[in-house]
Each structure stands twice: as C-alpha cells, then as structure tokens.
Amino acid sequence: MTLELTIKKRLHYFDMDLSLSCADGRMVVLVGPSGGGKTTLVRMLAGLSTPDEGRIAFHGETWFDSTRGINVTPQKRRIGYVFQEYTLFPHLNLYDNAAFAAVEKKEVDDLLALFGIGHLRRRKPHLVSGGERQRCALCQALARRPRLLLLDEPFSALDVATRRGLREELKALKMKLDFPILYVTHDIGEALFLADEILPIVDGRIDRGWMQRTIAREPIAGNQARATREPRLALAY
Amino acid sequence: MDYLSLYVTLKLALATTIILLIVAAPIAYALAYLRFPGKSLFEALIYLPIALPPTVMGFYLIIVMGPHGALGRAWGALTGGSLLFTFLGIAVASVLYSIPFAVQPMKSAFLKIDPRLLENASVLGLSRPAAFIRVILPNSATGIIAAAILVFLHSIGAFGVLLMVGGSVPGVTKVASIAVYEAVEAMDYRTAGLMSLCFIPISYAFLLLANRLNGDTKHDA
Numbered sequence: 001m002t003l004e005l006t007i008k009k010r011l012h013y014f015d016m017d018l019s020l021s022c023a024d025g026r027m028v029v030l031v032g033p034s035g036g037g038k039t040t041l042v043r044m045l046a047g048l049s050t051p052d053e054g055r056i057a058f059h060g061e062t063w064f065d066s067t068r069g070i071n072v073t074p075q076k077r078r079i080g081y082v083f084q085e086y087t088l089f090p091h092l093n094l095y096d097n098a099a100f101a102a103v104e105k106k107e108v109d110d111l112l113a114l115f116g117i118g119h120l121r122r123r124k125p126h127l128v129s130g131g132e133r134q135r136c137a138l139c140q141a142l143a144r145r146p147r148l149l150l151l152d153e154p155f156s157a158l159d160v161a162t163r164r165g166l167r168e169e170l171k172a173l174k175m176k177l178d179f180p181i182l183y184v185t186h187d188i189g190e191a192l193f194l195a196d197e198i199l200p201i202v203d204g205r206i207d208r209g210w211m212q213r214t215i216a217r218e219p220i221a222g223n224q225a226r227a228t229r230e231p232r233l234a235l236a237y
Numbered sequence: 238m239d240y241l242s243l244y245v246t247l248k249l250a251l252a253t254t255i256i257l258l259i260v261a262a263p264i265a266y267a268l269a270y271l272r273f274p275g276k277s278l279f280e281a282l283i284y285l286p287i288a289l290p291p292t293v294m295g296f297y298l299i300i301v302m303g304p305h306g307a308l309g310r311a312w313g314a315l316t317g318g319s320l321l322f323t324f325l326g327i328a329v330a331s332v333l334y335s336i337p338f339a340v341q342p343m344k345s346a347f348l349k350i351d352p353r354l355l356e357n358a359s360v361l362g363l364s365r366p367a368a369f370i371r372v373i374l375p376n377s378a379t380g381i382i383a384a385a386i387l388v389f390l391h392s393i394g395a396f397g398v399l400l401m402v403g404g405s406v407p408g409v410t411k412v413a414s415i416a417v418y419e420a421v422e423a424m425d426y427r428t429a430g431l432m433s434l435c436f437i438p439i440s441y442a443f444l445l446l447a448n449r450l451n452g453d454t455k456h457d458a
Contacts, residue, residue, distance in 0.1 A: 048356055074359045087357040091375040101361035144361060 003148060003180045007044060007054035007064075009204075016040065016051075016204030022180040022197075029183045029195035031211070037204040038184045042150045045182065046081050047074035058148065080141030082154040087137060088125040094136045095121035102143035111139040115169070131155075131162040138170075149181045156185070167193060188214060238431050241408050242416035249324070249399075249412060250392040253331040257388050258381065260332070261339035266369055268340065269347040284337045291334065295401025298330050302402065320402075327403035327410050334398050338387040346380020347373055379450050386447040390440055 001021035009016040016037045022028045030038045043049035045056065047063070050071060056064040063072045088097045094117060099108040112118040115135040117128070125133050134154050141149065151170075155163040171194055174181060185191055188211060191198050200210035267273070268280055286294055302309045302320040308329075312320050320326040350373055358368040374381070396414040403410030405419065413432055420429035 046356075046360055048360070074356075075362045075364060077360075078362070079360060081357070081360045083353055083357065086351055087353050089354060089357075089372060089376070101363070140361070 003045075003056075003058050005041075005045065005054070005056045007041075007051035007056070009040070009044070009049075009052045011037065011040065011204060014203040018201065018204065018206050020199055020206075022182065024180055025174075025178050026196040027174055027181040027183055027194060028197045028199055029185060029191040030199050030201050031185055031188060031191040032201040032207070034186055036201050038186075038201050039152055040204075041201070042081075042152050042182060042184055045148070046079055046150060047072060047077050078144065078147050080144060080146030080149040082134070082137045082141050082149075082151045084153045085130070085133075085157045088133055088140070090125055093122050093124055094128065094132075094139075097125065097136055098139035098143055100140055100143075103145045104143075108139070108143055111143055112136075114173075115139055129162075130158050131166060134158065134166065147179055149177070149179060151181065151183045153184050153186070155190075156187070163190075170194065238428060239411075239413070239416040239420075242411045242413045243432070243435060245324075245408065245411060246393055246413040249327060249331055249395075250389045252328050253335055253392040254385050254389045256328070256332050257335060257339040258385060261336060261343055261384065262374070262381075264336075265340045265343035265347055266373070269344045270365075283340050286334050287337050291395070291397030292401060294334065295330070295398040298333070298398065298402050302326055302329065322402075322404050322406055322410060324403075324409055327399045327412075330398050330402040331392050331395055334395055335388045335391045338391050339384045342380045342384040342387065343377065346377035346383075349380075350376050383447055383450050386443050386450075390443050390447075393436070393440065 002024050003022045004019075005021070006019040007016065013035075014037070018041070020028065020041075030041065032038055040049055044051050044064070051064060051066065053066040054064070055062070055066070058077075061072075062068070062070050063077055064070060088094075089100065092100070095108065095112065098112055099105055102108050109118065109121075112121055115138060117132050117135050117139075120128050120132060125136070128136075137154070155166050158166070167190060174194075183191075183194055185194075191211075198211070200207050202210050264283065268276070268283075273279075299321065300306050302312075304310070304313060304319065309320050312318065320329065354372055354376070355368055358372045359365075363371060394414065395412070396418070399410065399412055400415055400418075405411040405415050411419075413435065417429050417432045420426070420432065
C-alpha cells in the first residue's frame with residue numbers, strides 16, 4: 001500500500017488507537033461524529049500533530065516512527081492539505097494564493113480555469129464567495145503537485161447547493177489524480193457519495209458498525225444516505 | 238527659534254524609527270512564536286526602559302558607552318572615536334529607550350495572525366523564516382505602522398536619556414526638547430514657547446493616525 005499508518009495517542013477524552021492504509025488513486029473517507037479524532041488523524045499525516053507511538057510510512061519512506069525517533073517535518077512531506085476554512089493568505093489575490101507553492105507557474109492558470117475561478121484571479125479572498133475560496137484552496141494544494149491529498153471537511157462551511165456542486169467536481173477530479181486522497185466529513189451522505197472506502201472513526205477508534213447504527217437511529221441521516229442512491233447503501237443497512 | 242535642534246530631533250527620530258523597525262521585528266517574532274530558555278527574563282528586559290527613570294538608563298549607558306565601558310572601548314578600538322556626545326551615541330540611546338514601543342505592537346500584530354495560516358504555510362513547504370517574510374510580515378502591516386508611529390513620537394519626546402549620553406552639542410546632539418529646557422533656563426520664554434508649539438501639531442497628528450489604525454484593526458477582527 002502507498003500509505004500505511006498505525007498510531008496511538010492519548011487525548012483529553014479518549015485514547016486514539018487505529019491503523020489505516022490507502023492506495024494510489026483511491027479516496028478513503030473518514031466519517032464519524034465531531035470530536036472523534038478525524039482531524040487529529042489528518043494532522044498527524046500532515047506532520048502538524050505528533051502521535052505518542054506508532055509508524056507512518058509513505059511509498060516506503062518513513063514519515064514517523066516513534067521507536068526510531070523519526071518525525072519528518074510538514075515541509076518535507078509534500079502533501080496537499082485543504083482545511084475547513086480561512087487558510088488562504090488574505091494579502092494575496094486568488095492567483096498568487098494558488099501559485100504560492102506551485103511547482104510550475106504555468107499550471108496555475110489551468111487549475112484556476114479547471115475550477116471555474118479563472119476570471120477571479122485578481123480578487124482578494126475576502127471579495128469572493130466561500131465556495132470560490134475553497135476552490136482556490138484546492139488549486140493551491142494541487143499546484144504543489146502533492147503526493148498525498150488531505151481534505152478536512154473542505155466544504156462543510158458552505159451552503160447545501162454549493163457543497164453538492166463541489167462534491168461532484170471533486171468526484172470527477174478524483175479520476176484524474178493518481179495519488180491517495182483522505183477526506184474527512186461528519187456527513188454520511190457525503191461519505192457514501194465520494195468514498196472508495198469508508199472508515200468510521202468514533203472516540204479515536206475504527207468502529208465499522210457506526211454508520212448502520214446512525215442511519216437506523218437518525219432518519220435524517222438515513223434520508224441523506226438514501227438520496228445519494230448509492231449501491232453501497234445496501235451495505236450500510 | 239532654534240531650527241538646528243529641530244533638525245537634529247527629526248533626524249534622530251527618523252534614524253531611530255528605521256533602525257528599530259529592522260531590529261525589533263525579529264525580536265517581536267521570537268517573543269511571539271519561539272520557545273527558549275530565559276524568555277520571560279529577556280522579555281522583561283526589553284520592556285525595562287518603560288519602567289526606568291530616563292536618567293537612570295542614561296547613567297548606565299554612560300558607563301557602558303564611556304571610554305572604560307565595553308561598548309565605548311570596542312568602538313574606540315574600531316574607529317578611534319568616542320560614542321559619548323556624538324549623534325551615533327544618542328541614536329544608540331534613543332533606540333534602546335524606544336525599543337518597547339516597537340516590540341510590543343509588532344508582537345501583538347504577529348500574535349493576531351490566524352495560526353491556521355502558518356500551518357498552511359508549513360504544509361506548503363515554507364520554512365519558518367520564509368513564512369515570517371511571506372506570511373507574517375505582509376499580514377501585520379497595521380501593527381508595523383503603529384510601531385513606527387509610536388517609536389517616532391517617543392523619540393521626539395526623549396530628553397533625559399539624551400542629555401545624559403549626548404549632552405547639548407548644537408547641530409549634533411542638541412535636540413529640540415533640550416533646546417526648550419535650555420531656553421527656559423536662560424529665561425528666553427519666547428524661544429521656548431515657539432519651540433514647544435512645534436511639538437503639539439506633529440505629535441497630535443501622529444497620535445490621531447495611530448488611533449485610527451488601531452480602530453481599523455479592531456474593525457477587521
């Protein structure tokens with residue numbers, strides 16, 4: 001597998017203890033209730049948070065190994081990370097934001113066009129909509145030519161219609177990407193729509209029964225799941 | 238009217254402001270973002286000039302910058318000259334006297350930057366110094382301008398520390414505040430009054446500007 005992780009970390013309310021792996025071109029969706037450790041897990045992959053023990057390996061390269069004292073810095077992992085909100089640099093326009101860490105400057109215009117924000121390239125982030133900002137954040141992450149893409153609830157601050165549109169764009173984009181993608185959401189419908197594999201995380205552990213229990217208990221989540229018309233929904237029941 | 242001393246005052250305030258903008262930025266960064274042993278001791282030392290009587294500070298500067306002090310000796314060995322009673326000497330004194338007014342607003346501006354921006358910068362591959370230049374500085378403009386204004390005004394107002402270190406050499410170390418003092422001593426109230434009047438509009442205008450900038454910062458947040 002391209003990405004392999006086994007970690008333990010003591011947190012305030014629970015201990016995290018989990019393993020996951022992801023192959024190139026696949027999207028693993030981490031789903032579960034808020035405060036369950038999904039973001040912490042993604043931050044560990046980015047090098048922004050340090051596990052107490054365990055190992056993270058990527059393409060045979062060790063990013064973290066507690067027994068050998070290895071912890072590669074975020075700068076050297078070369079990942080793309082799209083946060084929930086507020087991470088575009090406010091003093092730069094959308095073009096300069098997207099080009100901030102670009103490997104090839106000439107790719108930036110193509111990316112902006114691909115996400116339909118080419119005409120906004122001279123606008124500052126506070127002068128465009130939330131959806132346009134998140135599109136730009138995706139351009140910024142992709143222009144770095146990442147080896148791994150981490151998306152932490154990238155669309156959850158947006159209105160329902162924008163979120164749905166971006167979700168579909170992302171699904172189409174995924175076909176063209178040949179590296180692993182990890183996507184965090186608390187929305188079961190979103191998880192079913194996007195995922196190649198779903199990992200429910202509750203209180204720092206993988207809990208495969210969480211989706212079924214939640215859909216059975218909460219009709220709204222069940223409706224959302226049904227609305228996606230995904231064949232895998234059958235598995236969820 | 239002593240135009241020469243007004244000129245020395247403006248020259249000194251400008252020199253102090255430029256030097257402090259460069260020197261205080263890394264200090265403010267270290268205080269805002271780095272962890273190092275003795276940090277709280279160092280921070281208190283930076284703010285000490287606010288709490289000390291200017292004459293006390295001036296006294297210690299005379300000791301350090303005088304012919305037997307470490308700084309004075311090094312300077313003498315290097316150039317053969319003296320630091321006391323020179324423009325360079327009062328510039329050093331003025332920089333140390335105003336350093337808290339440069340560090341404090343810059344530090345609070347740096348701390349106001351959303352930590353997520355800095356995390357994003359590091360994920361995007363920026364080293365800490367690169368993130369300081371490309372992310373922190375450009376997003377701290379109001380704090381840096383506020384620091385510049387405060388330092389400029391505070392150096393215009395300096396008196397005791399400059400008199401101790403520089404004396405009153407016309408055209409060299411005799412600043413306007415010292416000229417006012419000497420005019421009053423000589424019972425020349427006309428000169429003292431005219432000189433004093435020059436301070437009011439300059440200081441008032443700059444303070445208005447500083448307050449306005451502060452207001453804007455709050456509005457943004």
